[in-house]
Amino acid sequence: MENSHSASYAAAGVDIEAGYKGVKLMSQHVARTVIPGVVSDLGGFGGLFAPDLTGMSEPVLVSGTDGVGTKQRIAQLLDKHDTVGIDCVAMCVNDIICCGAKPLFFLDYIAIGKNIPEKVATLVSGVAEGCVQAGCALIGGETAEHPGTMAPEDYDLAGFSVGIVDKAKVLDHNTMKAGDVILALPSSGIHSNGYSLVRKVFDVEHTDLGMYSAELGQTLGEALLTPTRIYVKPMLRCMEAVRVKGVSHITGGGFYENLPRCLPEHLSAKIDKAAIQTPAIFRLLQSQGGIPERDMFNTYNMGVGMTVIVSKEDADRALSSLSAENCSAYVIGEITEGGERVNLC
Template sequence: MRSFSESYRKAGVDITAGYEGVKLMSAHVKRTMIPGVVSDIGGFGGLFAPDLSGMQEPVLVSGTDGVGTKLRIAQLLDKHDTVGIDCVAMCVNDIICCGAKPLFFLDYIAIGKNVPEKVADIVAGVAEGCVQAGCALIGGETAEHPGMMGAEDYDLAGFSVGIVDKPKIIDQNTMRPGDVVLALPSSGIHSNGYSLVRQVFNVEHANLNLHCEDLGQTLGEALLTPTRIYVKPVLRCMEEATVKGVSHITGGGFFENIPRCLPEGLAAKIDKAAIKTPPIFAMLQSMGSIPERDMFNTFNMGVGMTVIVSPDDADKAMAALGDAYVIGEIVESDERVILC
């Protein structure tokens, strides 16, 4: 007997739409299958058997996050196939900061009305993010919330688990004055500060499809550009150099995130002139009359991740990372972050 409830449908929840969504997303999920996946989607739990060979003391590392109000841009543009990349990025970019390799990911979609094609688009982005991170999408949940959310509204969050051998966990206590701060470029605003972004650009009433010459694309395209995923280059870097600290530059910008990888008594002295900042940030600062310190305390300013190595390892690290460059050094100070 097929599962169907007319009473539940009249209350606003169509469980058959959920089944159709699972069918449509299956092809995307299959793209993420890696060795270790034991179960297919649809069960009560996602099963994964990690390969522990060669590890002295395996440690599991977990991270969870959502996309935040960047989702409003996707809803206004009716484009939903990239925000899943943001969701994965916000989790896996965090767990790589201690040197962990992401193993698997689960997502959670709360939606006003379950439109199978829309849900499949969202999951397509999640799957793409997992492919970029080298992890598997082994499960998730879609919950229809009629009467609590508008029919077009949804929220997206995720959870990732990674693994690292305990002796290889990045040890910030090896950091010394004179060590080099490397920047990995961001793809744009990523997925933080969008409450301020939406206010500055008045997105509810702006023409997001208008081409901006300064940006070389439409405002909507710039704001919806997905967060860059740094897992693979950072793992390569750890093979080639001794990494002493990694920071994912998310909400709170430089001032909140860089100190999270610094020992007490040390600070990152950052050369502002060295930072390659995309034009979207200058537009934000100008239109919003935002003080410079607030910009660096809210946004990534073009630096999605920082990696700290000794001067002797800097060239090897940059070669492994691909497009990293030097933006500063570690100094003795209690200020934690010094912009100069």
């Protein structure tokens, strides 16, 4: 790549040498994510990974893909780009764990108006941190410079992950029954959903995001940019400790859309609203935006980033296993027969 240069391409707005510099700068961050199974280095045409299939009778690959969404605009306004990569990884690996699968590797894709190598490397540093938290490897990615179609400071970060689970250990929702307990795994905040409404309510383009808020105990910008919590390690430990019957990642669509995704047709989720530990950012968002309560629960996680369904007899062991991974889960409801699929009372 030392002799790779195109003056004509550069005149059109694409600096391929900046791309090479970005790869060099991000290499130190990628190195943090190397785990057994990584076969290839950065720069090839594909990322190679050799999974350890020891003890698996019928390995199943599980994939997930997502992006950061318009939360990226908060990062751009604050010129702080080292955390949205965590969100990108989280949105993928938290979906994968809902099937009972352990994430193996991750690839990212960055579309950017102007390729500033240091900025791209900072974005990738967040992706690498997310991979470390999830215990998976960052084995490749792509940075695409889009002059003329994106403003120079704009970017869009997305990615995908692949995990693995033995078919016999794929979560079986049909084992669920009335009386089973619903556990809540606390969120770190809004995570990475509903930011179009967030940006409208707080008028982020014309608000001082760096102003301290006594109600939040931090600046509004800090609260809005708090990265999505990654639940992989707590959930893997929980699934080793007890028989988990269902897991829901509470993303866009909130409780009403995501809880039913792991429920058999004849069962419903009864949630005790008073038990939910809701961070201040949601209360501020609701009050300032005049948002009806149902819309809040139908858009945001409200403090519950993930729900886990176990038998009543296994609840204490499940909570202890999660606590051992610094995840202070708690009971918010139970499974019932019939009725509305999600009943918040």
